[in-house]
Amino acid sequence: MNTLLQSFRKNRSLWTTLVALLFLFVLAVLGLIDQDAEGGARYKNVVFTILRGFSTGSIIFGLMNVLNMAHGAIFMIGAYVGWTVIVRPDTAVDTFTPIVLLASGFLLAPIWHKSINKLKLSSRVSRLWPWLSLAFTLVVLGFFVPQYPITSWNLGSYETTPVNYAFAASQGQVVVPEPKLFQGISPLLGLAGIILGSILAGLTVTGFATSRRANLAGAAMQTESSWKPLIYFGLLVFLGLLVFSFNTPISEFLYSLDSTWLFIIAILAAVITGAGLGALIESSVIRPIYEWHMYVLMLTMGVNVIIVEGVRSIWGAPEFTMHRPSVFAGTGEGCPAESLSALIEFKCSTISVLGGRIRTYNEIFITILGFIVLVAVWMLLQRTRLGMIVRAGVQDSEMVKALGINVQKIFTIVFALGVGLAALGGVIGAPSTGLTTALGESLLINMLVALAIGGLTSYPGSAVGALMVGLLQQFVIKYGQIGINIPFMEEPFKPSPPLVPAMTVLLMVVVLLIMPNGLFGRSK
Amino acid sequence: MENTKENSFVRAIKSNQGLIITILCLIALPFVIALINGQSFSSLLANEPGQAKFYQGLIIEIFILAIYALSYDLLFGITGLLSFGHAMFFGVGAYLTGILLKSFGWTLLPILGVVAVAGVVMALIFSIVLPRVKGITFALVTLGIAQVFHIVIQSREMAKFAGAEIGLQGVTPPDFLNPISQRLRFYYFGLVAVFVVYLFYKRFVDSPTGHVCIAIRENEDRATMLGYNTFYYKLVALIISAITAALAGVMHGIFSPIIRPGITGSGFTIAALLMILMGGIGTLNGALIGAATFKLLSFLLEKWFGGASQVIVGLVYILLVLFLPYGIVGTWRLRRLQIKQGWTDLIGRFTGKGRAESS
Numbered sequence: 001m002n003t004l005l006q007s008f009r010k011n012r013s014l015w016t017t018l019v020a021l022l023f024l025f026v027l028a029v030l031g032l033i034d035q036d037a038e039g040g041a042r043y044k045n046v047v048f049t050i051l052r053g054f055s056t057g058s059i060i061f062g063l064m065n066v067l068n069m070a071h072g073a074i075f076m077i078g079a080y081v082g083w084t085v086i087v088r089p090d091t092a093v094d095t096f097t098p099i100v101l102l103a104s105g106f107l108l109a110p111i112w113h114k115s116i117n118k119l120k121l122s123s124r125v126s127r128l129w130p131w132l133s134l135a136f137t138l139v140v141l142g143f144f145v146p147q148y149p150i151t152s153w154n155l156g157s158y159e160t161t162p163v164n165y166a167f168a169a170s171q172g173q174v175v176v177p178e179p180k181l182f183q184g185i186s187p188l189l190g191l192a193g194i195i196l197g198s199i200l201a202g203l204t205v206t207g208f209a210t211s212r213r214a215n216l217a218g219a220a221m222q223t224e225s226s227w228k229p230l231i232y233f234g235l236l237v238f239l240g241l242l243v244f245s246f247n248t249p250i251s252e253f254l255y256s257l258d259s260t261w262l263f264i265i266a267i268l269a270a271v272i273t274g275a276g277l278g279a280l281i282e283s284s285v286i287r288p289i290y291e292w293h294m295y296v297l298m299l300t301m302g303v304n305v306i307i308v309e310g311v312r313s314i315w316g317a318p319e320f321t322m323h324r325p326s327v328f329a330g331t332g333e334g335c336p337a338e339s340l341s342a343l344i345e346f347k348c349s350t351i352s353v354l355g356g357r358i359r360t361y362n363e364i365f366i367t368i369l370g371f372i373v374l375v376a377v378w379m380l381l382q383r384t385r386l387g388m389i390v391r392a393g394v395q396d397s398e399m400v401k402a403l404g405i406n407v408q409k410i411f412t413i414v415f416a417l418g419v420g421l422a423a424l425g426g427v428i429g430a431p432s433t434g435l436t437t438a439l440g441e442s443l444l445i446n447m448l449v450a451l452a453i454g455g456l457t458s459y460p461g462s463a464v465g466a467l468m469v470g471l472l473q474q475f476v477i478k479y480g481q482i483g484i485n486i487p488f489m490e491e492p493f494k495p496s497p498p499l500v501p502a503m504t505v506l507l508m509v510v511v512l513l514i515m516p517n518g519l520f521g522r523s524k
Numbered sequence: 525m526e527n528t529k530e531n532s533f534v535r536a537i538k539s540n541q542g543l544i545i546t547i548l549c550l551i552a553l554p555f556v557i558a559l560i561n562g563q564s565f566s567s568l569l570a571n572e573p574g575q576a577k578f579y580q581g582l583i584i585e586i587f588i589l590a591i592y593a594l595s596y597d598l599l600f601g602i603t604g605l606l607s608f609g610h611a612m613f614f615g616v617g618a619y620l621t622g623i624l625l626k627s628f629g630w631t632l633l634p635i636l637g638v639v640a641v642a643g644v645v646m647a648l649i650f651s652i653v654l655p656r657v658k659g660i661t662f663a664l665v666t667l668g669i670a671q672v673f674h675i676v677i678q679s680r681e682m683a684k685f686a687g688a689e690i691g692l693q694g695v696t697p698p699d700f701l702n703p704i705s706q707r708l709r710f711y712y713f714g715l716v717a718v719f720v721v722y723l724f725y726k727r728f729v730d731s732p733t734g735h736v737c738i739a740i741r742e743n744e745d746r747a748t749m750l751g752y753n754t755f756y757y758k759l760v761a762l763i764i765s766a767i768t769a770a771l772a773g774v775m776h777g778i779f780s781p782i783i784r785p786g787i788t789g790s791g792f793t794i795a796a797l798l799m800i801l802m803g804g805i806g807t808l809n810g811a812l813i814g815a816a817t818f819k820l821l822s823f824l825l826e827k828w829f830g831g832a833s834q835v836i837v838g839l840v841y842i843l844l845v846l847f848l849p850y851g852i853v854g855t856w857r858l859r860r861l862q863i864k865q866g867w868t869d870l871i872g873r874f875t876g877k878g879r880a881e882s883s
Contacts, residue, residue, distance in 0.1 A: 285842060293660055294606055298801075299845050301608070301794050306838035313832050441790070445671045448664045456661065501675050505668040509653055512665060516656040 017514050021468070069300040070281065071447060072440030073307035074274050074419050078426025079435050080315055081273045082266035083322050087166050089254035089262070092269065093247055094150040098194055100240035102145075103276070105198025107233045112206040130207030137200040144193030149182055163318050191244065195237060263325035267427050274423025278416040286415070287408060304440070312437050320435040366428060373421060374463055381459060390414050445501055446473075449508045455521020464519060469504050476503050542809075543719075550715055554580055554708060571707050580711045581703070581779075582823065587714035588775045589799065590815035591721050594808060595768035596796040601806035602729055603761040604741030606663045608793050609650065609670030613766045615788030616642050617773020619677060622692040622783045623685045632698045636774065643770035647763040654762070655755045658744070667790060674788045691784040695777065703779045714775065718812070721768060725808050728764065737761050741806075798841045804851030813852055 008015055085092045121129075153162045182190050243250065254262065281303055289295045381387040393400045393407045400407050426439075433439060450469045454461030476499060511519065537544060558568040558576040568576055596610050617639050624630040624638065653665050677686050686692055697703060703710050728734045736757045739747040747754050777783055786792065795818065803814025821840070825833035844851070850858060 285846070288846060295845055295849070297606070297660060297663060298797060299842055301790070301797075302838050302841040302845065305791055305794055305841070306835050309832070309834040309838065313835065441671070442675070445668055449668055452661055452664045452668075502672045505665075505672050508668060509665065512653050512657050512661065516658075516661070518661075 013515055014519060017511065017519065025471070068415075068419070069297060069444065070303040070307060071419070071422050072442075072444030073304045073311075074277060074422040074440075075426040075429075075443050076311060076435075076437070076440035077277065077307060078270040078274050078423030079322070079430040079433075079439060080311055080426075081423070082263075082270045082427030082430055083320055083435055085266040085269045086259065086262050086322065087162070088152070090251035091150065091152045093243060093251045093254065094152070097191075097240045097244040097247075098145065098148050098150075100236055100243075101191065101194045102198045102201075104195065104233050104236040104240070105200070105202040106205065107229050107236065108199060108202050109206045110229050112203050113210065116206065116210050126207075126210065130204055133200060133204040133207055137197060137204050140193060140200060141197040144190060144197055147182065147185055147190050148194065161318075162315060163320065166320060187244075191241065258326055259323065260325040267424065270423045270427035271420045274426075275416040275420035277423075278419025279412055281419070282412045282415040287412075290411075304444075308437060308440060315437075317437060322430040322435060324431045366432070369428060373424070377421070378459065386410065386413070442501070446504065449504045451518075452508050453511050453518055455518030458518070458520040461518055461520030468507065472504055472507055473500050476500050547715070547719060550583070551712075553583065554711060569708065571705055577707055580707050582819070584703070584707075584711055584714045584779060586816050586819045587718045588772050588779065589795075589819055590718050590812045591772035591775070592769055593796055593799040593803070593811040593815040593818075594721055594725055595765040595772065596793075597800045597803075597806070597808060597811040598725060598728070598761055598768070599765040600797070601800055601811070602734065602741065603737040603758060604744075605758060605762065606659070607650070607666040608663045608790060609666035609668075609673075610765075610769060610796055611788050611790065611792035612670040612673045613643060613646055613769035614773040614776065614792065615673065615677065615785075616646055617770030618777035618780075618783050618787060619686055619692060619773075620770075621774045621777030622695045625697070625777075626692070626695045627685055632701070632778075636771070639770045639774050640767050643767040644763055646770070647759070647766035650766075651759050651762055654758055670788070670793070671790065674785065674790075677788055678785045686785075687783075689785060691782045693782050695781075695783070697778045701778060710779065717771075717775065721771075722808060722812065725768075729808065733757060733760060794841070798837070798844070800851070801841070801844050801849070802851055804854030804857075805849075807851070807853040807857075810851055810853035817852070 081092075116126075153165060254265070257265075281300075285299055285303060286296055289299070379387075381390065389400060389405055389407070389410050393405075393410060397407050446466075446469055450465035451462050452465070453468060454463070454465030480499070515521075554568060554576060555565065557579050558565060558574075561575040563572075563574050563576050567574070571577065592614055595613070596607075599605050599607055599610065620639050620642055621635055624635050630638075649669060650666055653662065657665060676682060678689050680688060682688070700706065701710055701713060729738070736747060736752050736754075737760075739750075739752070740754050740757060744754055747757075773787075776787070799814040799818045800811050801814070802817050803810030803812065822833065822837055825836050829836060848855060856863070
């Protein structure tokens with residue numbers, strides 16, 4: 001009791017704010033109950049609205065990563081990659097090989113690093129040769145990459161636009177396109193060219209890194225044994241070549257798969273793509289300027305623009321819809337499910353509770369997954385060695401470096417993880433949100449509002465913020481349907497959809513006015 | 525007495541050489557383009573269609589962007605407030621002009637007044653959180669507010685006035701500033717507007733208020749310690765910046781045939797950032813140079829690459845932030861002596877004069 005009082009005294013404004021918000025929440029709930037005329041289903045609206053709020057909140061929550069304005073865009077990338085895997089598995093399989101081969105060369109960087117350090121080049125040479133290598137890389141990649149055959153859509157002609165194709169697929173009239181083959185050059189030469197290009201690219205990157213670090217004592221950085229990267233490189237190249245040689249059977253197999261399995265594969269693909277992109281962004285763009293938060297903010301905004309425009313030029317502007325996996329899509333006999341066993345038996349898309357229907361995918365599956373992710377990340381940050389290093393590294397990276405830990409690498413991993421989670425959110429959310437090129441933008445606001453409410457530096461804070469934003473949005477939407485009775489007005493006031501983001505921003509402004517660092521953020 | 529007066533006049537001209545030369549060049553430019561394209565001056569003055577008219581339009585767009593970039597430079601470059609919602613000011617000006625002209629049939633003067641008032645109101649909305657929130661959180665709040673405006677302007681409810689996703693079309697511009705029939709007049713009007721705004725900003729930055737704004741950028745705590753209530757100074761900068769951006773929006777609303785909702789989004793704020801980054805953050809002439817560079821660059825990229833040009837603009841932006849954070853003017857100021865030395869060395873090598881002589 002005493003400690004509670006003490007903590008209350010310490011955080012007076014926090015508690016007052018929370019109590020006020022709770023009061024408003026209760027008021028909103030009471031309003032919803034009053035609206036219902038029938039006695040039996042009185043709590044229906046409340047339960048549904050709260051559940052919907054939780055599910056929206058969990059989607060937002062998957063996005064948490066401090067100071068990354070490109071997060072919404074990555075969310076969008078996740079959704080688009082998942083959509084591609086489900087609708088066009090052949091294209092996905094086709095793009096797999098070149099991407100893996102291109103990535104493989106970068107794994108050799110430690111070896112290059114070591115041998116360059118052994119060579120002891122003069123400063124002029126070590127400054128010059130990376131540029132030569134870069135030019136060579138660009139020539140090789142520029143020649144070989146466009147030659148690689150990818151069976152894909154063509155935005156130019158109406159017959160082969162992705163929208164048209166997706167429509168045919170949803171009608172069950174899928175025409176599996178003829179796989180493309182290498183033309184003009186032999187396949188072996190093409191693949192070898194891409195591998196050579198990626199090795200050269202790895203060499204270039206290492207060259208630039210060493211020439212920049214030439215004055216510093218960077219030689220003792222690598223302690224790993226030198227054969228490891230070679231093995232990884234070999235494995236990756238082997239994987240790429242394997243997929244290339246069994247291209248047609250794999251795509252046919254994927255076409256014949258059930259949509260639930262395809263959905264799982266799509267999730268995997270999206271997460272890996274997101275994490276890879278995250279690692280790329282972090283190591284190339286953010287790492288040089290980690291300390292200057294303003295510049296990081298500005299840079300990631302630029303990355304955001306690039307990704308959105310890139311998506312627009314690859315997938316085109318029109319909107320897509322993604323179907324729910326078959327486990328959650330049953331509508332026939334026995335649905336909506338009355339009990340849990342019936343739900344599992346008939347794979348219903350809805351379940352009836354309290355006289356109303358809850359959508360299994362949107363409101364139950366997403367919520368549960370969101371909580372799992374939340375708890376998993378929380379455990380990772382609090383209970384593992386990696387989490388410990390991250391927390392220490394955020395506080396004092398110099399000291400952690402002095403202890404012999406590669407902080408940069410850890411930060412890259414964490415960033416990639418966060419971005420991968422965003423991509424996961426994207427592909428999970430795609431069936432309920434649909435796919436548009438503005439998807440990232442609208443999510444970005446929600447994410448920023450959640451972050452600002454919770455406090456920029458606090459992990460539980462952002463979770464609370466996300467939940468609050470989700471709940472608020474659902475309440476506004478619900479009241480938009482039933483209207484609010486305001487005294488002295490003839491018709492009930494109905495908040496329109498544009499008011500939803502406005503309300504969230506209003507909440508953020510109010511919270512920030514009372515507590516400038518957010519609910520759980522610490523002042524610097 | 526008269527002698528000293530003349531001296532100060534001469535001195536003023538000498539210290540603003542570059543500015544005056546630029547103005548003279550821009551005054552002559554439409555005629556020069558007409559000469560190059562073999563168009564007669566009488567047809568130019570009659571605003572007959574042709575290459576010259578097209579280039580006038582391009583430069584008018586540069587003028588509009590220059591005013592917009594100047595306003596952002598005052599906010600971010602001079603006062604140090606990073607706002608991600610600046611496009612909202614511009615969008616308010618443009619949409620308000622379009623809607624009042626089209627749906628209500630107002631004339632230009634009252635519109636200017638209403639837009640100025642709207643700019644002040646917008647600045648006050650931004651400033652609600654100003655005394656308590658700093659740095660990145662301020663950026664997030666402004667981004668949130670601006671995004672709300674972006675969504676509202678595209679919504680179905682506003683479609684009758686603002687035209688939803690397609691944009692506002694069919695605005696009849698006032699006769700004396702019609703961008704089609706009176707383009708040359710619009711051109712000179714834009715030129716005058718840019719330099720009036722520029723001179724006003726220059727005066728503002730040189731004034732005591734402007735000096736306090738710079739002090740806030742450099743170290744806000746120290747400015748507070750010295751006894752300045754930094755909130756008022758930030759508010760003044762914000763209001764001036766908002767009004768200027770809204771007036772640039774008015775010009776955009778009259779000039780462009782379609783007012784697209786894109787100009788209220790975060791992409792357009794990024795464009796402003798890109799402009800002042802190119803020119804040099806915190807330098808007023810940098811904002812003008814940056815706007816011109818940005819517009820010409822994106823025009824050329826659009827011509828060469830078509831739809832993918834935005835990706836390249838984004839790449840340029842990232843490379844600028846990484847490798848040239850001071851921009852054109854900023855780098856020139858930092859490295860002026862080195863660059864001059866380099867040139868004299870280079871010239872010296874060709875003319876046979878040794879290094880020792882030049883140094």
